Amino acid sequence: MFVVGLTGGIGSGKTAVSDRFAAQGIEIVDADLASRVVVEPGTQALRQIQRHFGDSVLLEDGQLDRAGLRSLVFSDPEQKAWLEKLLHPLIGAEIYRQLEAARSPYVMFVSPLLIEAGQAAICDRIVVVDVPEAVQLERTMQRDQNSEEQVRNIISSQADRRQRLDAATDVIENTGSLQDLDRHVAELHQRFVQLAREHDADG
Numbered sequence: 001m002f003v004v005g006l007t008g009g010i011g012s013g014k015t016a017v018s019d020r021f022a023a024q025g026i027e028i029v030d031a032d033l034a035s036r037v038v039v040e041p042g043t044q045a046l047r048q049i050q051r052h053f054g055d056s057v058l059l060e061d062g063q064l065d066r067a068g069l070r071s072l073v074f075s076d077p078e079q080k081a082w083l084e085k086l087l088h089p090l091i092g093a094e095i096y097r098q099l100e101a102a103r104s105p106y107v108m109f110v111s112p113l114l115i116e117a118g119q120a121a122i123c124d125r126i127v128v129v130d131v132p133e134a135v136q137l138e139r140t141m142q143r144d145q146n147s148e149e150q151v152r153n154i155i156s157s158q159a160d161r162r163q164r165l166d167a168a169t170d171v172i173e174n175t176g177s178l179q180d181l182d183r184h185v186a187e188l189h190q191r192f193v194q195l196a197r198e199h200d201a202d203g
Helices: 013-023 031-037 046-053 066-073 076-099 133-144 148-157 161-167 178-201
Strands: 003-007 027-030 107-110 125-130 170-173
Touching: 003 013, 003 170, 013 027, 013 107, 013 178, 027 031, 027 076, 027 133, 031 076, 031 107, 046 066, 046 076, 066 076, 076 107, 125 161, 133 148, 170 178
Parallel strands: 003 107, 003 125, 027 107, 125 170
Antiparallel strands: none
16 A cells, blocks of 8 residues: 655645546545544444533534534633544544555545644655645635634644645645646656555565
8 A cells, every 4th residue: 555645734725636636546535534434423423522512513414513513622622632532543543444445556645734643654655735825825715715814823723834845755836827737746646656566566
């Protein structure tokens, strides 16, 4: 299993990049999606969260009110620690299960917290999608209708640009045209296919 990690700050264009790798036939494992799977209705984790925080953390359809839960734990370190202790092992197991099940030449693991959460350790390569902070601000404010202050708070909670670039084996500068992005992804894809073959040959 040859794992290519993909990360980048908010508004950098990770989804645009991972969509292009998926179009090349590469299976994508997304940390954000895995974090949703482990709290779907009927799961043990959701029942524990409901018991701990009460029914107010559920939406009418029985789904977890993620925004509501975030606001409950955001300013309470003890509750945040309780939630992380419950969910992090489950999310890690779900991510690993999906990585193991992948059958493409290599598998891409997308995580906004790849560096911060220590997830880089499971990756053979680390691709960082990089843009200047001013571009992050502009794109995220436009996309999510958030204030500049909100976006700056999110950016400050993530690894800084230098930390990500220091950890990278490959960097995609995502400030050019979509054609530039297509070309860069196609080049990296060919390189990763070759590296994955060599990795498999080495056993």
